[in-house]
Amino acid sequence: MHKALALYSGGLDSLLSVLIVKEQKVDVIALKFLTGFVSPLKEDDFNYAKQFDFEIREIDISEKFIEILKKPKHGYGKNLNPCIDCKILMLKEAKELMSAYKASFIITGEVISQRPMSQKKELLTVIEKESSLQGMILRPLSAKLFPPTKSEIEGVINRNLLYDISGRTRKPQIALAKKYGIEKVPQPAGGCLLTDPSFCKKVKDLMAHNELTLKNVELLKVGRHFRISEKCKAIVGRDEKENKLILSKYKGLFLYPSDLKGPVVLLSGDYSEKEIDITASICVYYSKRKNAEIVIKSETEEQRKIYDAILEEEVVKYRV
Template identity: 40%
Template sequence: MTKIKALSLFSGGLDSILATRVVMALGVEVIAVKFVSPFFHYDILADVDGYVASVREKYGIEVLVEDVSRPYLEMLRDPKYGFGKNFNPCIDCKIFMVSRAREMLAEQGASFLISGEVLGQRPMSQRRDTLNVISRDSDSRALLLRPLSAKLLTPTLAEEKGWVDREKLLNFSGRGRSRQIELAKEFGITDFPAPAGGCILADPILSRRIRNFYDDTFVVKSADMTVTDILLLLVGRQFLLPGGGWLMLGRDEKDNVKLAGLAEEGDALLTMEERPGPIALLRRAAGSYTSDAERESDLRHAAGLVVRYGKKVKDGPSATEVICTQAGERRVIVSEPLADAVFRAWML
């Protein structure tokens, strides 16, 4: 008899770990699917093999990493069920992920889906009515098993077919975690993440930046937005310059490395070689201006910001050489530091 296989929607949190392990303990082969986008866990893409090995070692779970960045950006344009407190479309996000996982069933030779959702744990996305909406709108009503709360929910295909024993599933509900922690001990799992949001769309500050794209009030319109734009939006200090240019300025070495790595053809990078300081990236400098004069003015403003936020040199000259690199060409802009009163209104 062919062994039944399932796909588990794997956030990496305790509930998804336990849901996966519960079904594995019932003799089902489970592949955990870890979705990533610029808004959650995108850093995993830098070392997918390392992440997969870590999950296997810690939890005994095989995980598949799936980048859903582009379709996720499209979903954010008009989520059917709207947003939470910030820019987090929690219900539509769940529908999106379950729908994508359902599409992957045939690709992976799997028969049903698993989710770590717990009835009543989250006020917006894990009420009984909301769980029903997620199952219905993702066309997964019969396919989606929530093993941690299964005994409180309508039986699914996996239970009706006898692929899993419903009596060995659970009846967790509410916001407490004591039963989850006890179950983790039974599985020998001690190293698991503390409960946390983890989604940038729920961050009160960063979500406001992201909303700018979707309101089409920003210099980059939503129709032209790319994954790189979103990644840049999350780095460093952000400015909208008088000429209409979008500038980001590294706060520290980590930001500088990110900006240098994300720069694309058409962007301008500015930095000082004489002393430590930020890297600045002027996005789409080559093609987003209606005149050369506006571009040059914004580049000079950007150079002034680089000097302003650079390391101060005691008794040194205030004017500093800033290297501007664009389209493979380097030139020097000599700049004084901009006064705070000049640029405060430019900050995003």
């Protein structure tokens, strides 16, 4: 049996592309590439894999992606999303895995003109060339709008059973979902945090201070962030769950109200008494009081001091 690797996003298009190819008696291994900015595989994904009998795996490319994010060859999208470079990286990684999985071609769920940056026909051609996969990438949903691929020419794939979908309409995909008996239709793949303007603002802050690492990116997903000084940041827990997470998972200086009625704040980087005082006053502000006794706890010592809340206009100055 012939094998193919599929770039799997978790959206409907990538799932349909897997099913279209499987229907032609090709064994498909679906690969979810983790960049550090997208969600890992979910329960629904494993359910689809079980229901439709295909393999599904996660591949961590986050370290390589971070380096690309710093200076993408093809630039960014509307926010901080380097979509073209990201797709090239994923395809290159998939290409490296082809021999291990004994796969002869690669599948993607791309649809021409569905997305303005990375799914224009001319850009898809560039992506294919730069990933050194000319003629090896099958896009089942838009295949008839491209020249035949190697798998079609060699008779592995019947081109007549592929599609010519283009644009942003979802009607053809919804109809296909019904055909294949997909009861819980996945949403269009998205969820990359680099398309979120507020999250991108925090990433840009890391980049501006030469602090863009995977560890720091993970921290961005927790709490409210404040740049107290050039080399010092504070992260304020937004609820009880985040407070517990900050205390249990991270290292640094912790600040919180002595009566525990308010946020846990993590202070990291280089700081002095000045930065600690500012952070403590932010902690009081988010505990919704005019003043409070704040615990300041390091690995080796603990002290308590009463602080006044920072003024609202000052909060904005430090907020990332």
